Amino acid sequence: MAVFRRLISGIRGLVRNQQIEQELDDELRQYLETSIERKMQSGMSREQATRATRIDMGSVEAVKDGARDVGWESIVEGIWRDARFAVRILRKSPGFTAVAVLTLGLGVGANTAVFSVVNSLSLRTLPVTDPERLVTISSDFAINRGFTAGAGWNYGMWQLLRARLDAFEGGFAWTPAKFNLAERGEIDSIDGLYASGDYFSTLGVQAILGRTFTAADDVRGGGPDGAVAVISYRLWRGRFGGSRDAIGTRLVVDGASFTVIGVMPPQFSGMEVGRTFDLTLPLGTEPLINRAAAAIDEPRRLFLFIMLRLKNGQSADAATAAIRSMQPEILQTFSGTPPPFLKEPFTLVPASTGTSGGGGAPGLRQRYERSLLTVLVIVAAVLLIACVNVANLLLARTASRQRELSARLALGASPRRLARQLLVESLLLATLGAGAGLVLAAWASRALVAQLSTSLDRVVLPLPLDWRVLGFTATAGMITAILFGVAPAIRTLRMAPMHALKAQGQGGGSADTRTSVSGGLVVAQVALSLVLLVAAGLLLRTFDQLTNVPLGFDDDRVLLINVDTVQAGVDPAARNQLFHQLVGTVTRVPNVAAAAGSLWTPGSGAFNLIVDARGRATNDERRVIANFVTPSWFETFGIPLQAGRDISERDTAHALPVVIVNEAFVHRILPNREAVGETLVDSDSAILRGRTVIGVVGDAIYGSLRDPAPPTVYIPLAQSVGLQPPGRTTITITVRPVTGPPASVASAAGAALIATNRDVAFSFRTLADQMKASIGQERLAAMLSGSFAVLALVLAGVGLYGLTAYTVSRRRSEIGIRIALGARGADVVRMILRRTLWLTAIGIALGLVGAAFLTRYLEAMLFGVTPMDIWTLAAVSLMFAAVATFAAFLPARRAARTDPSLALRCE
């Protein structure tokens, strides 16, 4: 009851402020009058009485304050008043405000930008119903390699599971795919998805126009409405202009005809992080697109990922037990030996934040999570440095406001009120800084995501301003406010008015404490910046080393044409012939120096066939990779032939089975033996058995630049029918032009391809772009850490400049005297610089120690440098010393030019 009463009284106080003030005023005045009268009655004159009364009462304002403070509303009012005052104060020194807000904005903005990307990449949950109940089916094998989409299943396994889904609330199968919307010729590629009938209903996603497909549509060849398709919001706006007529229109996908029946909501773009699925097709319609190479008909195609929705309240253990009990039966449908990841017990992986990576390729999360988290740490350090700068600025301003503050103390303000007001000022600055930071982050985070895209795959990462991002920004703002606002507030509390009202900040204990606090802060700044610079230096050198890794081939002026023959709908043997025909056509295009074809290309980062020399499936240690190539392939790539001969037209399917191996293969598998002429007799793999080595070529990097080139075997494409991965319909044609850039032969080559077979689809890229894409992560890390380290260096430099300038202003009269007594400019400079450089040296030393401890966390990301690389440390230290000297030199030089008479007079 008392609480309620106080609440009402407080609100009344806030609302009827004016009236209450007036009443209090009247009451006090009446009190004074009465007191004076009484005293006059006892014989004093009016003046004496007035004086006595005033002495008795003390400060009228203090009494009023005491009375006002009784209610909670006084605190609210006080803070509101403090805020208005803070605004006025900040407006009066626009320079300071601008610098402080800008510094904070940069710090907070950078942090928010990186966090917002990390949020979208790893933290945000899918915009579907109850994402915590979604799981994918995986195995330890896949999990260890970071494939959260799980193990691949074939269609038969899925059919079996589908019949047993009542153990859960629901489930669906899906697989990502690239679809070609162009009717012929150059590929117009969009990312899409095949999904089983219950995909939308299990996730709980509704169409915003038309309908989503159901199990009835997931029938081989299409359901009652034929072959249907659901498009994304983006595709609807982009290609169909957002018109309602989109429903029911015909869409040609990879040459097959589909009907659009629905549009997905804008916030749902699929489950794969960083990808947007523009087109979703029922799984049963897959044969319409892949025709003879249909995946659902091929038991060897392990292309499906399974996602389940657990029942409400179903525990993870119960669900795991349920799925494992089905495992033996499911595996039985698999003819032949199941691959290792299927033999391990099924594991359920929570999928509430979406999936990333599957089917052998690391997803966006695996590729960038670590770099981004490192950058987040770096950027937090930059924010700290920025806060130190602003703290120093504020301390300087507090010192210059000492007169004002002590006057207010003398008039009766309590130190607590003053401290509160300073804190409110800091909070206001922090809020402005955070606001500026949010604006900056909006732009910066989009720029950052753009950097994640490579020429090969486009990354689409929505960056919503959700509660996590806003909360992060608010917290960052609060922490910065506390960090730099507390120091001046505490100083105010300890201020003795008398000291401050004396000569302007000259001598006395308070000034010295100020410089030692500032000095300490600057040392911290220097140390922190140094650590950042070392980290950035290491990452930059890593990137540099990676770009200098010998590739084993010449990536200059090579055009890659990815040709898809799926629409030609031919069987594997005829397909192989078609491949050869296509390669031949391109070879005859004018300005083509050499052209060849292969199923895989170096640097594409993806390779199949993990076999050991005996041809048995094995782990990475003893793997050999295989590629199928046409004649002159090595020439187009610039891979040198070390011994023997290249594949020629005579190596047909009926001729002697041959193989070309690389040097690594020779070293690892056939050491001490003459490779050429050797027949690989004892090989369990159909790929290698009985083949004769006819040549040895140089090593070429196929996967990561960090790993050495693996042993590689090259088999003539003509001899590879039946050995190729099932359902493989694409071939990459490598073209080297005679003159001019690779792009110059693109259109001619394209025309030649179409002339050979109308139904092929193709896309172009250069080998150079492909190689650049493979080190995208390192490039990003180097770029970001470099930028932020430079920012930290600039901030630290500004801090040093400020400190030196303050020292100069404080010792102005001393400097004046020295100059008057004959000191030369150089002496003055040396005197001023000594302290600053001493502080810098301590900072650098501390920073080096810190770097020694912290850089070992970077070790996993480095390549070609050790965390304690001497050259990097030395270079960074020298650079820092140079910047520090320069930053301190400017105010020192100005000090040396002080006019002694002016300095001594200005008191």
Add this chain to the structure above:
Amino acid sequence: MTLGVKQSGLVQGTLDMLILKTLALEPMHGYGIGVRIEQISKGVFQVNAGSLFPALRRLERDGLIVGDWRPTKNNRRAKYYALTTKGRATLKRETRDWEVQSAAIARILQASPGEA
């Protein structure tokens, strides 16, 4: 001895009680209350404005006293305070508590060594 608000809580509560008692005798304005307390205590307690006004605010906020602007003897306007029913009840209760407490303290202070 000046009763200041910034001293121990016991003293603050005591001031409130004294004000309530003063107003129980007759309603009066702020200055009058201070004078009356000084009078009755024969100069032992001198209440200054800095403690009086916050105490009056507090009591008014908690509904123990109520203020009313009235003309004084000199025809000036002053805010007269009077006890409410709740204030009366509180005064009775606090007086009783105080008597119990002070009796106990008195006994302790008068105890000679060895007394139970």
